Amino acid sequence: MYSTPRHQLHCPRYTTSRLPVVGFCPQIMISVAPSRLSLAALPYEIRLEVFRNLPGDIYQQRPILANIASTCRALSDPALDLLWHTMIDIEHLLILIPRVQIDRRSYGPYTTYHINGPIQPSAWRRFDSYAKRIRVLEYARPSYVLFILFADLGQYRPGPLLPNLRQLSWDDVTQSRHQITELGHILLSFPTHSLREVTVAATYVEQDDTAHRGLLKMADLAQRDFLPRLASNAPMVRCLTLSGYMPNLLLETLPEFSSLTDLTMSDLDGVLIDGKTFRALSCLAALSTLSVDLRGVAAEALLGWTGFPSLQSFTLDGTSVDIAAAVISTISSTLFNNVCIKGSPRATVEESRHLFTRLRNFKHTLATVSLTFDELTSPSNRRYPLTDIIESLLDLHRMLHLQIISHQPNAVLVTDDCMDKMAVAWPGIKTLDLLFGYSQPGITVRGLTAFAQKCPSLCDLCLDAIDFLHRVDLGTVPLSKSCLRSISFRRWLDEAHIDENENVLESFKIAQAIDRLYPDLSMSYFSGPAMIENFIRGLQAARCDERRRLRADTVESDEMAEVAARVTSIRVVFGD
Structure with a gap:
């Protein structure tokens, strides 16, 4: 045992002035008796592992390590290695x-x-x-x-x-x-x-x-x-x-x-990366995750070659849809499962269809698709059902996360039929974000109900609008066991057509419908009117109280059954 002068040992941000005495720290006793094996005599790797598993968090461990490093020469190296x-x-x-x-x-x-x-x-x-x-x-x-x-x-x-x-x-x-x-x-x-x-x-x-x-x-x-x-x-x-x-x-x-x-x-x-550098990157055999801005690459530089043999995740930032489609065509990996295209400028419906068709080449592996457009347009302002545009994606049997966002009102409409087709194609989907800036209600409670039943693994749902204006028949909304934790809709009620009293009633019915479809919904991630949020919280609290009462009744009945089981005989005495 030896003691290093404090001014010679540099332990940043740690103090040892009030630490245990030399040779001792909580959970560790340093013994120097020749008849006993001491921690100092163990191999370096074992001493290091012992110090890594000291009790407490890192802020509690560091003063202990600083004290050990300043008091024992044999233990100073592993202690200082962890400190630094x-x-x-x-x-x-x-x-x-x-x-x-x-x-x-x-x-x-x-x-x-x-x-x-x-x-x-x-x-x-x-x-x-x-x-x-x-x-x-x-x-x-x-x-x-x-x-x-x-x-x-x-x-x-x-x-x-x-x-x-x-x-x-x-x-x-x-x-x-x-x-x-x-x-x-x-x-x-x-x-x-x-x-x-x-x-x-x-x-x-x-x-x-x-x-x-x-x-x-x-x-x-x-x-x-x-x-x-x-x-x-x-x-x-x-x-x-x-x-x-x-x-x-x-x-x-x-x-x-x-x-x-x-x-x-x-x-x-x-x-920016140029076409020559990008093609050279495609030859890196170990590259599995790539996130780049390809605004410096021309479409002609992406023709006639393939690469990226091990690519699994690809993120394109600020890239046009036609360049993105050409880039997807260069990927030869059989492990490709994640694509994210964000910040794309204005694109047409046909261009997006072409991109989705290219993604179909990875139907056996692709599980995450995320696209963000500045605007998605169509000729003559025609509105297309979403599934007509992403029809190629319906063949992606392993789809878990789908996000398609357009920042400007555009040519896409999400309907009950779209939700039903997606539910049939992707029963295991976990995240669905579809935002197209379209304020007219498209999905009804019936469509939401069918989707909840067919996709019980859904955790996050974000849509433009849902049609709650029609009378909600709660008898058609079944109780479900869903994993949903987050739900968001941009538009809930058309307050111009509903007076204040009727608004309260409809809000309560909406809350009941959501609570029946998604009973475990986390209100921390809920996006909607405060009135509906309060109703859902009340329904969840009432359900918790009911479960508590049922548990209490079950415990009481079990205790009574136990007492009855202990009774071996009953004697009844009648008077004269």
């Missing part, structure tokens, strides 16, 4: 870099980290003893923190800053002219061979100062080297997520990540 495994505030690590100076300006909100002199190689020893233990870095840089030191680290630190890092998540909110030119230098400090997951988000907060906006033209040139260095120094990266203002990224480097399984790029402020 995940770093959520890199500033605690940067203060260990020799010659680092922190300036907190009294006249402004900024805190600046910079190097005030040359760093000798031997001076990195203390920093390295902690940096090598970090496996996960999840840092969201505040807008008032400036890291000028990263631009100078390259001349003093030839290797990666965190050599054993596996997961990097860096969220940069930029509103300072200095921060705009810092992100690239920061990112160049982390690529290492052990890295597996990288998430970088850069948000530029515009200010009224024209000088700040002018800095957008002074793009961070160090960003240009980030992806090439990541590809060469971290070839085993599997998950890569990029978003925000990073105008100098060289996306042509992406096909060099041969181990990539998940690639997500969104809102890169005009940085």
